[in-house]
Amino acid sequence: MSDILLSTLQAGVLHLTLNDPATRNSLSEAMMAALQSALDDVSADRAVRVIVLKATGPAFSSGHNLKEITAHRADPDRGAAYFQQLFSACARLMTSIVRHPKPIIAEVQGLASAAGCQLVASCDLAIAADTARFCTPGVNIGLFCSTPMVALSRNVPAKHAMEMLLTGDIIDAHEAARFGLVNRVVTPNELGGAVDAMALKIASKSMVTVKTGKQAFYRQLDMPLDEAYAYTAQVMVDNMLKRDAEEGISAFIGKRQPQWTDEP
The missing domain is CATH 3.90.226.10 (2-enoyl-CoA Hydratase; Chain A, domain 1)
Structure with a gap:
């Protein structure tokens, strides 16, 4: 530096x-x-x-x-x-x-x-x-x-x-x-x-989730409405299949702090 x-x-x-x-x-x-x-x-x-x-x-x-x-x-x-x-x-x-x-x-x-x-x-x-x-x-x-x-x-x-x-x-x-x-x-x-x-x-959040969200936010901005919803729906499907989403939902239901893996 x-x-x-x-x-x-x-x-x-x-x-x-x-x-x-x-x-x-x-x-x-x-x-x-x-x-x-x-x-x-x-x-x-x-x-x-x-x-x-x-x-x-x-x-x-x-x-x-x-x-x-x-x-x-x-x-x-x-x-x-x-x-x-x-x-x-x-x-x-x-x-x-x-x-x-x-x-x-x-x-x-x-x-x-x-x-x-x-x-x-x-x-x-x-x-x-x-x-x-x-x-x-x-x-x-x-x-x-x-x-x-x-x-x-x-x-x-x-x-x-x-x-x-x-x-x-x-x-x-x-x-x-x-x-x-x-x-x-x-x-x-x-x-x-x-x-x-x-x-x-x-x-303190899941790094892979934050990365997914930031990328999707900027990509959808200039899309037509229908295209933006189709794109972000697929983003949510992909996100849902990540381990941190599974862990986060499980932790919320179980009233405990999530343990993030940050795995892609």
């Missing part, structure tokens, strides 16, 4: 901490590569049940590193090849979060701007301190937040998403919760405890 991304594992919860406060935890090439590698490495790791994304310093993430981007304007193609590589890497990272078998929670203590806001929106869950702020301000500098728009528009109602995208205005944590961008808002002192409580609650 690199110095710009810290990693700690405790009680099945992996904390990945963006640690580049000098750039406001920008999603530089190096930061995205470190995040991608960390997520890929634990995809099949049974010791990791839940992932928390957090950050050091006053900002959660300021988005892409504009100084890094500007340096490539001097390239013969004015940076076109680099920009393609950068935004493709970002798209892969955000897609990896959605498709990752582990639930991923954003712990947001400060500003989440542009691709940083996209990072929060891509996570399955998000808890914010009341000091957190969110924006997609690309329109203010002539660069529309088109890739952040993908995650934002899938998590926030259209009118709210368009207001953020077209004005570039900053919204506070309470408005982000009202929009549906974050699950809840707590004080800065409560933030770590609130995230840990949620992470540990999820970590």
Whole structure:
């Protein structure tokens, strides 16, 4: 693990901490590569049940590193090849979060701007301190937040998403919760405890069941109604045949705690 991304594992919860406060935890090439590698490495790791994304310093993430981007304007193609590589890497990272078998929670203590806001929106869950702020301000500098728009528009109602995208205005944590961008808002002192409580609650569930549910949730979203019901009905049949479903139902009937096997 690199110095710009810290990693700690405790009680099945992996904390990945963006640690580049000098750039406001920008999603530089190096930061995205470190995040991608960390997520890929634990995809099949049974010791990791839940992932928390957090950050050091006053900002959660300021988005892409504009100084890094500007340096490539001097390239013969004015940076076109680099920009393609950068935004493709970002798209892969955000897609990896959605498709990752582990639930991923954003712990947001400060500003989440542009691709940083996209990072929060891509996570399955998000808890914010009341000091957190969110924006997609690309329109203010002539660069529309088109890739952040993908995650934002899938998590926030259209009118709210368009207001953020077209004005570039900053919204506070309470408005982000009202929009549906974050699950809840707590004080800065409560933030770590609130995230840990949620992470540990999820970590106590059957890992194979949680993986099944997360995967099915995202797959059915864009299906027509009848197709979604047909798909999820088959998911439930397959789920019912897993040992953890048998154990969980038996434990419920027997009024005891289930003993999960986490077997596929």
